[in-house]
Amino acid sequence: MSTISPLIPAQGASPGSLPAPLNPILGRDTEIDQVLHLLDRDDLRLVTLLGPGGVGKTRLALEVTRRAEPDFAHGACFVPLAPVRDHRLVPTTVARLLGVAENPLVPVAERLKDILRASHVLLVLDNLEHLADAVSPWLADLLLHCPRLKVLATSRRPLRLSGEQRFLVSPLPVLDPESGVMPSSPAVELFVQRAKAVRPDFELNEANARFVAAVCHRLDGLPLAIELAAARVNVLPVPEILDRLADQLSLLTPRRRDPVPGLQSMRFAITWSHNLLSAGEQELFRRLTVFVGGFTLDAAESVCAGREHGMTREGAVIDLLGSLVDQSLINRVAKPNGDSRFTMMESVNAYARQQLLAHGEAETFAARHAEWCLRLAERAEHRLVREVDTSWLDVLEAEHDNLRAALGWSLDPARSRAGVALRLAGSLWLFWYYHSHLSEGRRWLERAVHASNASNSADWAKALLGLGNLAHSQGDDGQALDCLTESVAISRALGDRWATAFALSVRGNLSEDGGDYDEARSFFAEANTLFDETGDQVNVAVTRYHLGVVAYGQGNLERALDQCLSALALARDQNDPWTVANALSYVGLIQIDRNHTLEAANALSEALALYGQIAATERIVDVFRRIAVLAHVRGEARAAVRLFAAASAIGERFGAVQALPERAAYDRALGLARRPLANGEYESAWESGQRLALADALAEAHACLGAGEWPPLARPGGPDSLQGERIAGLSERELAVLRQMADGMSNQQIADGLFLSQRTVAHHVSSVLSKLRVESRTAAVAYAIRNGIA
Ligand SMILES: Nc1ncnc2c1ncn2[C@@H]1O[C@H](COP(=O)(O)OP(=O)(O)O)[C@@H](O)[C@H]1O
Ligand SMILES: [Mg+2]
CATH class of the missing domain: 1.10.10.10 (Winged helix-like DNA-binding domain superfamily/Winged helix DNA-binding domain)
Structure with a gap:
């Protein structure tokens, strides 16, 4: 048995890839060595980098991780936790970055433990302070069960776990400028580097060096504070920066020094930087704190601007935002597609948030944020359901922290915004389903349904539909049946034919997966008619495909083929790649049973290519199983077993559950494929198949599909297999x-x-x-x- 978990790519393809800082790290040589040394010690499993906000913990952790990564067989996983508000989402976040989706039937924390148990991984939990107490028990348990796991955390507070090794991160060293000569230091270099970013012709020279050093000294060598000050060189000469800083300090410093070095300087630097902002910039700056986990320009415009709320006009947001970026108060992250996303550093956010509260704007803008989230979710839902435009799933994933914040806000009993929560959760359930946020989605839907008094409304019916579907996908068919039955009844009573059709098709799935094909047939047939009446041809194709699946389950191959081919043609017309691929993949299964193996191979090969294009890995794995059935029928028992094994190992990661009709076909084929194999051969084929990476399994699947064109030279395990020498x-x-x-x-x-x-x-x-x-x-x-x- 391999000790390497099949779920985590081996070295090189690191999970949770490291963010690449734009600038090289300055100084910190000693600290890097010290932390690397701690991580190297066999007796230490958890190292926490401690220090005030802005002191450079994250930057140091990134550098240490980059260097330590090659020493871990399964690499390192960097988990930014600042936007995560609910400690229960920490395991989910880690799992997502490791490429492990939630398994419908096993809690994600358990799956994570299973996977990490056999893995040699460095887990970096960044910005853990706000979750420190709540996640400690989980972390302790994880470390206990995963002997080769090491954790590097950054936090403003210790985690207080036994075995935790604390490492205090100090600000960058600064020399008192009064002391004479001015050797270059990392703090001064940092100032110069950031100053050049806003004023490319900025140079350190004899005239300004003393002032730069003095600024760094005043700011106690605190990196973030230095960055904020340096960002001002495009409007203020350095001596002026120093003067204003001194004014600010004298204004604010009570004589006592802060027990934590840097804490106070950070506050000064932010206050100072904030006071230099124009009124419009200040306004936008504080309002942006309603976002969690970053935002796009569009989002900032629609939430923060508006005539009735101060001076920030929509068209002006882009300039104000650009200026906040120049002043290092906001970070811009370029996305691979060229778009920008903006984030605010935690320590800066805390200050800006206080400003928002002080201006009495917190409720107003949280409400606007929730409205924006709702608009986004409803638009995405429409595109998903009506146009099968799955690119919206990624948009929602990117905004998930914002959506969570809006849900949490609207569910607060003090606000009576349960209606917003109900609509929001109701329009998000498809996303939660497709992206496997099953438990979390279910929790939000349950809370929204309980908080709402809008029973018998369309929104209520929709939320119940989502709740029923998620419950079903987690195997809770009791709750599923109740919710779906009620949802169908409400939509019927409201006379909403489309909603009734949609609810019926989800209800039909429950019967189909449970093997109740007669019942399923009647749900899908009615849904099919209603979709047709309302002109939704995309869903006519979907339900027709299901009618084919149900016919297959009933053993009626000709009818099954008929329905699937007709669904296929319609789905092609409608440009719906999902239904095209689903129908093809069923046609493959049906054709195998009809002994039309060439047609089966063609259909499966096209399905494989399509699922590849829409990045539906869990479906690819399911096609592997169908190809395995084909391989078995063609007498390639060993290849069949290997593909089944690969599908089972890779599918684990996605927790995909198979519907009943095809599951029966798989079980049968696997059972039969086992028979011709000699003692031990089955086991060895299964074990080697389980070790296949996705790319290798794909190559084998393609090879099996192509086998029709090249008659096999020798049957595996058969008497002529020894004749193969001359091959x-x-x-x-x-x-x-x-x-x-x-x-x-x-x-x-x-x-x-x-x-x-x-x-x-x-x-x-x-x-x-x-x-x-x-x-x-x-x-x-x-x-x-x-x-x-x-
Ligand atoms: N040694 C360093 N070299 C270059 N930049 C640094 C260094 N330390 C911190 N910074 C920068 O200072 C800012 C604050 O650092 P960060 O690591 O985010 O602080 P913390 O995590 O302690 O709040 C970031 O923009 C970071 O890139
Ligand atoms: Mg940090």
């Missing part, structure tokens, strides 16, 4: 090497097994590749499997 002119040694490659062995493992040197094995491998005329190891393995060599 492609491979020598006996090369064949042995190829078989071991197919078992997922590395060159080193093959060398050990065959008593050869690793160099000799490498030589054999390359000659195998050239004789088979393939470019990669994966392709060679696929060839071997296709030809029954492995």
Whole structure:
């Protein structure tokens, strides 16, 4: 058994990729070495970087992580936690960054433990202070169960866990400028670097060096404070910055020094920077704090601007925002698609938030934020349901923290905004479903339904529909049945034909997955008619596809094929890639049963390509199973078992549950594929299949699909499999090497097994590749499997 978890990519492809800072780290050599040393110690599992906001904890953690990452077999995962308000979402956030989706039936914290138990990972929990107490028990439990896991946390407060190693991060060292000579220091370099960002011709020279050093000294070497001051060089000469800073300090400093170095300087720097803002900038700055987890320009414009609320006009937001970015109060993050997203540093946010409260604007703008979230969610819902435009799922994922904030705000009993919460949750359920936020979505929907007194309304029916669907996908069919039945009844009573049709189709799924095909058929048939009447052809195709699935479940292959082909044609007309792929993938299964293996292979091959394009990995895994059924029917038992095993291991990560009709087909095929395999062969095929990475499994799946065109040379395990020696002119040694490659062995493992040197094995491998005329190891393995060599 492999000790490496199949769920976490091996070294190189690191999960939760590290944010790449734009500028090199300045100074901190000693600290980096010290923290690396702590992480290296066998007796330490949790290291917390402590210090006030803006002192450079996150920057230091990033650098340490970058350097330590190669020492961890499964890499490092960087988890920014500042936007996470609810401690229960910490495991979810970590899991998402590790590429592990919620499994419908197992709580995410348990899954995470399972996965990390066998993994050698550095988990970096950044900005943990606001969650410190609440997550401590979870973290302690995680560390207890995952012996090779190490955690690096950054926090303003200690986590108070036994075994926690605290590391105090001090501000950058500064020299008293009165002391004479001015050697360059990281603090001064930081000032110069950030000053150049706003004024490219800024140079450190004899005239200004003393003042720069004095500014850094005044600010106690606190990096964020230095950045804020340096951002002003485009309007103020450095001596003036120093003067104004001194004024500010004398104004605000009571004589006592803060026990935590840097804390006070941070407050000064922000206050100072804030006071230099124009009234419009100040206004926008404080209002932006209603966002959680960042925002887009569009969002800032629609939430923060408006004639009735002060001077910030919509058109002016772009300039004001640009100016806040120049002054380092807001960060701009460029997205791969060229768009920008904006964030506010935590310590800055805390100050700006106080300003918002002081101006009495908190409620007004939180309400506008919630309205914006609602508009976004409803627009996305419409696009998802009517146009199957799944790009909206990513938009909602990017705004998830904002949506959570709006839900939390509107559910506060003091506000009586339960109507907003109900609409918001009701329009988000599809997103929660498709992106596997099952437990969380269910929690919000339950809270929204309980808080609302709008029973019998359309919004209520929609929320119940979502709740029913999420409950079903988590296996709670009792709750699902109640919610869906009620939802259908309300929509019917309201006379809303489209909503009734939609509810009926979700209700039909419940019956279909439970194997109650007669009942399912009547729900889908009625839904199909209603969608047709309301002119929603996209959903006519969806329900027709389901009628095909149900017919398959009833054993009526001809009817099943008929419905699926007709759904396929309609879905192609409607440009709905999901239903096209779903229908194709069912056509594949049906054609296998009808012994039309070539048609099956064609349909499955197109389905595979389409799911690949829409990045539906859990569906790709399901196609693997169908291809495995095909391989089995074609007599390629070993290939079938390997693909089933790969699907099971990779599918684990997505927690996809299979509907009943196809599940029965899979179980049957796997059972039968086992029979012709000799003792131990099944187990070895299963184990090696489980180790396949997604890309390798894809190559094998393609190889199986192509097998129709090349009649297999030898049946695996059959009497002629030993005749394979002369295949492609491979020598006996090369064949042995190829078989071991197919078992997922590395060159080193093959060398050990065959008593050869690793160099000799490498030589054999390359000659195998050239004789088979393939470019990669994966392709060679696929060839071997296709030809029954492995
Ligand atoms: N050693 C350093 N070199 C360059 N920039 C730094 C350094 N330390 C901190 N900074 C910058 O200062 C700001 C605050 O640092 P950060 O690490 O976010 O602080 P914290 O996490 O302690 O609140 C960031 O913009 C960061 O990039
Ligand atoms: Mg930080």
